[in-house]
Amino acid sequence: MIIRDKVIKYGNDVNTDVIIPARYLNTTNEEELASHCFEDLDENFKQKALTRKIIVAGDNFGCGSSREHAPLAIKASGIKLVIARTFARIFFRNAVNTALPVLLSKEASENVNDGDELEVDLEMGLINDLTTGKTYKINQIPAFIQEIISSGGYINYTKKKLGSL
């Protein structure tokens, strides 16, 4: 799969409290969650997400609370992909389990600029920055985790497994 879109860039330690503040966790409605996504970090996120669908961040993206509402809010905001140098472990699990593609790339995290246009080839494991002409490698994700994402998430994966037992 190839994803081609523009970048919204954030820094280190973007936590789940700013991805979706707890005051909005009295619902599981994805559109409602999306309407408050990143509002305490970047009041222009919603506007940006209309034309830019890839988030690139630094270290420890998604640290803090285990709220799965965070990847759900990001997905429902139209974001197709999150690239970071590292992810907090619960966020990483939640993103995999809800089939939000998450990629680890130190080089891209350090060099891609806000607004750049990327072409990401998930099979080849390559990120082409069309704005700067540079190419970056994606850290390989274990086959088991890829299988969960390609099944459409952990629920579908589990249903398949239970069906085959």
Added chain:
Amino acid sequence: MAQKILAEHCGQEYLKAGDLVNARVDLVLGNDITMPLAIEEFKKIGVSKVFNKDRVVIVPDHFAPNKDIKSAEQCRFLRRFAENQKITNYFEVGKMGIEHALIPEMGLVLPGDLVVGADSHTCTYGALGAASTGVGSTDAAVAMATGTLWFMVPDSIKFIYRGLLKPWVTGKDLILYTIGLIGVDGALYMSMEFVGPAIKTLSMDSRFTMCNMAIEAGGKFGIIEVDEKTEKYLKNKAGRDYKKYKADADVHYYKTYDIDCSKIDLQVSAPHLPSNAGNARDCRNIKIDQVVIGSCTNGRMEDLKIAFEILKGKKVSKNIRVIIIPATQNIYLAALNKGYIKAFIESGCAVSTPTCGPCLGGHMGILAEGERAISTTNRNFVGRMGHPKSEVYLSGPAVAAASAIAGRIAVPEEVF
């Protein structure tokens, strides 16, 4: 230690860091924020019953007692699921406590258990020698349906604590200091093993506090070996047999830190990261609007006792709000019987029924724009306790109680 527990739970002799395994879990838990989503996902899987009605724990504690209509509806959704599934351990308002204080108190987690909870602070139970970690709602749904979950086996970091603790210093100060030392991702994906003579001297309450905040350094587990204090704590609580694990003498650690506790002062973590830790004395000119003593981190008996020793017979500073939240009904009752609650009320503090409430900016003490709190909770991210332009300083109970009297960040010596 965590690797051994994981190996035992997937029928393997030995596991190494990085292995991906499907392991049997002993307990699955969730709350009124994460469980509604987990139940929706559970229903999609197509199994009719949870794997074991005695091993699923549901605690409405975050926005309960219901803070608004939507929260009331989420809690009702949980209650109905618990009724339909005949969940043994559903704890209603009036019997509930903050999950990570309540669940050990009820003897539901035991040494050697593998526990997953749809709450990041599930790592708290490592204080009992369990491998226990926070997961998301989909993970909780699959674990409820199958009694198993996928895990990546973590590497381990050893933290050795030596030396005598200074007066008023507790587990909170040790863990804030540690997070300050290694950073909010200093133990990313790692199991944090807390060992050494100073750990042996800590109360169980302080040990829970330390393991509770492993996640604040990115840790998967925070774990302490079972000793005589653990066994004593479990004595009238454990309803089943348990297994004690010890780290092998020749085990390889990713890293080892040797920490001299005699040099650790009372700590405060400044906004907006728990790793912004430093000496509380250096924050003494910082004025505050609110003090919170409570949460899954510091709402236990030791914390209330320290607050009582500092607050008794004194008045809280004019125009600041002091909110004290015993973490469970049992703790509340014990504090009442010891006269702590009376002393808190006479000092001018508000005392609340157990709830996570203000810790995550839910209810029971939200901050307005520009306001500042000192709090014994676990996170001080932007907007954590209310308005995105409010601030949270983290501390242990001694600094929080002293600050309540001073109206600014203070250490106990200043108010005696």
